[in-house]
Amino acid sequence: MTAPGGLGDIFLVILLTSLLSFGGGNGYIPVMQARWIETGLLDPALFSFVLGLSYLTPGPKSGFIAGVGYYLAGIPGALVAALAVVIPTCLGAAGVSYAAKSMEKIVSLVTPSSGFILAGLIAAAAWGTAAPMNLSPLHLAGIAVVAVLVMWR
C-alpha cells in the first residue's frame, strides 16, 4: 500500500507535507526531493520540468504536485496527488475559519492595516520570483512596464 512511489505513498507524503506548507507550496519541494528524487524513483529533470510547467499553466502554482504524481504512477498518481492536496486544504481552512469566528474582535483590529500587510507579502513574492531569473536590463524594463500598466488600471 505504501511502497515508495506507489499510490499510498504519494497520498501520504503529499498529505503530510501539506503541514509544512504554511504560506506557500514550497514545503513540498524538499520532501519530494528527499523521498522520490534522491531515492532514484523520480528523474530530477522531470521534476524540474513539471515545476517549470506549473509557472506556465494557469491557476495555483501547486500544479507540479499533479505532475509528480503522474510521473510516479500515471493518471491514478496524479488524481491521488490532487486528492492529497484537497483534503488537508479544506480541513485546514475550516479549522482556521472556526478559529477566526471566535476572534472577530482581533480580526476587526487588523482590518485597517491588512492592505499594507498584503502589500509587503506581495512585494516579497515578486522579489522571490524575480531573484532566480537572472534578469537583464530589458527584462527589468519589461517588469516596470507591466507594473505601471497594472498600477494605472
Next chain:
Amino acid sequence: MLEPRPVNARRIFSLFLKVGATTFGGMWASTQKLEKALVTRAGWLKRHELQNLFVVSTLVPAPKFTSLGALVGFKTGGWFGSVAAVAGLILPGYVAVVAAAAVFRPDLLEGPLEPLNIAVGVAVVGVLFGNAYHQIRRSKVSRCQRLVGICLSASIFAAILAGVPLIAAAVVGFVAGAILIRPSAPLVVAAQDEA
C-alpha cells in the same frame, strides 16, 4: 465574521473554475482579478473580508491560493463549497501540467519554450509589484496612518528577504498593524468597501 452563507456549490465550482483557468502567477498575482470576481461581480464578499482572507490563507497548512479558495468556499457554501472551490481552482492547472507532462519532453523549457518561460516570469513579477501598489492605494486610512502602513509594508518585505518565514512576518505584521493603525473612524471599513 466567517459565517457560511448559502451559495450553491455548483456556482462556487463554476466561479473558481474560471478563476483557475484565467489566472497566472499564484494568488498574489491574482488579487485584483479575485476582487473583481468575488466582490464586484458575484457580491459574495466585501472587499475587507476578501483582504482578510488573503492574509488568513497564509495561516492554513496548505498552498496559499488553494487555501484562499477553500476559505472563500467554506465561508460562502460550507463544506461542499470549500471542496467545490478548491476542485474548481486546481482543475485547469493540474490537468494542463499532467497533459504537458504526458506529451512534451523535459528539455522543452530550456529550448523552444525558454523565451515564453521568461516572458511569463517577467509579466508575473510586474503584475505582483502592481498589485502590491494597489493594496496600499486602496487602504482608506489617514495620511499619517498611510505613512506608517507603508513603513509596515517595507518592514515585512525586508524581513522576508532577510529570511524571516512568511508566516512569522505576517503574524508580526498583524500585531504591529493592529497597534499602529487603529480605526480612526467607525466607518473605516465601510469606506473601504465603498472604494
